[in-house]
Amino acid sequence: MRRADRLMQLVQILRDGTLHRAGDLAAATNVSLRTIYRDMETLAASGVPIEGERGIGYRVTAAITLPPLNLTMTELEALHLGLLAVGQGQDAELSAAAETLSNKLDAVMPEDRSSAPPGYSFAVYPFADAARGFQYLPQMRQAIRTRQKLALILDDEERIVRPLQLDYWGRLWTCVVWCETGKDFDALRVDQITDLRVLPSLFVDEADKSLSAFNAQRHSQSENATSGRK
Template structure:
């Protein structure tokens, strides 16, 4: 597992607000306790609202969800797409400008925002990774509104691909990484897919209706329990 993926998984585990021992985190992510200590230091220095210490455990002190900005999701997407392009430019001056712009935007966001402060998303997630999934976001947004099923090809953290038919329910933003929560017809369960790992996507003509056990409300209820799926779960 890449370190950026592991840091993302740590955030998802800690978002439940509970205290997690380093030993338990290490076992779940299949790394050493020392690696967890280093990762937690990285998240804290990057501005992710985590608290704790070695020997006791760690917890997130504020939720990570889409912030109450005066920007629409489409505007936010456009902003980060622009920074993604500039951040991958060959011009060092432009790259630095993208970084300082990111820091300035973070500085003026309201204090109760749930996107991580201090530009941690820039440091943890290269813009190249985030930009990989932007091309599919218009179709995903449209399908959520129209309740159209999607046929996707998805690559897990090891690169293994699978074909899925899903019901898209909502999109979320995690510091330049976007996810889409779906009902997966292959697994007959909820799945949260990282948009940057979607390799192909087709909007199907087939529509879906809200069914008990398969709705966004059902997923939100599940997300408050330990059974909530993590992004990328096959």
């Protein structure tokens, strides 16, 4: 398994908000404890809101708060996109200002994010190309609202999906989908999408293909993995 894929798997395990021991994470991903410790440091450095430490456990924290502002996911995306656009522009002064503003934002993040490097919208490995999928976020959000099916190209393969929810993991966006091609739920990295088409067909809510069903499946998998290691 590629390291970036393993890191994404760890994010998906930790997304339930509960505390996971490093030993359990190592068993789930078939790597050593030392590798898990390095992976947690890398995820934190990439902006993923990791909380925890060696000997206790790790989890991904809830929504990001900037005192005295509570940001919605849409507001956070707007801030992220704006800083990225300015930071990559041709105006050197504005680009420098975007980076210093990123530094100031990082400085007021909660303690679990204090170890993140300067540059709120300037991601580091392994998600340095996270900005590639930003162009698709408005279409994906609209498709979620209108229950519109999407045709996505990932790894040169087309998938027909029902988009259910967008998640933000500190500079990395994922989309929870019911994949009609694979007949299963998936959490797709938006930066890995190379093409997107909005299809004319709509989808209706079905209990076994809903966001609630996805969350229940993840919770059940987490409980089974934990009980299986006792």
